[in-house]
Amino acid sequence: MYIPCSQLRRTPLERFDQDLAWHRYDQWFFAAGACHILAYVFIEQHRDRFTAFGLWPHTAADPSHVFATDGSWAFDHSGWTPMAELLEVSRAAEPDADYRPRPIAMDLDEFCARHWHRSPAEFAHDPRPRARAYIARFPPPGAP
Numbered sequence: 001m002y003i004p005c006s007q008l009r010r011t012p013l014e015r016f017d018q019d020l021a022w023h024r025y026d027q028w029f030f031a032a033g034a035c036h037i038l039a040y041v042f043i044e045q046h047r048d049r050f051t052a053f054g055l056w057p058h059t060a061a062d063p064s065h066v067f068a069t070d071g072s073w074a075f076d077h078s079g080w081t082p083m084a085e086l087l088e089v090s091r092a093a094e095p096d097a098d099y100r101p102r103p104i105a106m107d108l109d110e111f112c113a114r115h116w117h118r119s120p121a122e123f124a125h126d127p128r129p130r131a132r133a134y135i136a137r138f139p140p141p142g143a144p
Contacts, residue, residue: 002081004093005031005065022124026134031077034127036066036117040108041131042075043068050075051103052111055090058098062115065090066104079138 008031014021021033030038039052049070054063067076067086074083083101091099104111112119120126 002078002085002089003027003031004090005035005077006090006093008032008077018122018124026130027077029127030131030134033118034123034131035076036108036111037120037123037127038076038131038134039066039068040111041128042135045132045135051105053101054104054115055087055097055099056102057094058100062117063102063104064097064099066111066117073141075135075138080141 008028010021010024010032014024014033021029024033036052043050043052046068050068051070053067053069053074055065055067056063065076067074069075069083072083074081074086076086078086087099087101091097106114109119111117120128
C-alpha cells in the first residue's frame with residue numbers, strides 16, 4: 001500500500017538543519033525534502049517514457065510533492081505505485097488539499113528556482129548518487 005508523503009514530513013528542525021535531514025531513512029528523505037531530486041534522477045534514466053509530475057494543493061502556487069509517471073505507473077519514495085493509487089491515497093490523507101496532478105515541463109534547475117525547492121547544491125551532500133542507489137532497489141513492475 002502506498003504511503004503518502006504527508007506521513008513522512010520533516011520536522012521543523014530537519015527543515016532547518018540539512019545535515020539532520022540528510023541522515024533520515026532513504027524513504028523519508030525522498031518523501032519530504034528531496035522528492036523532486038528522486039523524480040528528476042529517475043527521469044534521466046527513463047526519459048523515453050516518464051515525465052515529472054507534481055501534486056499541487058488546489059490553492060498553492062508550488063507543488064507539495066513531485067514524482068515521475070508514464071500516466072499509469074508512478075515512481076517516488078514508495079517505489080513503483082499505480083498512479084491512481086498514489087492520487088487516491090494522497091488525497092485521502094489530506095482531503096483539504098484537494099491535490100491536482102500537473103506535469104512539470106522544465107528542467108530541475110528551473111523547477112527548483114521557480115518553486116522554492118532545494119537544488120542539489122543546497123543539500124548537505126549531493127543527493128543524486130543517493131537517488132540512483134535508491135532507484136536501483138526497485139525493479140520495474142513485471143520484472144523477474
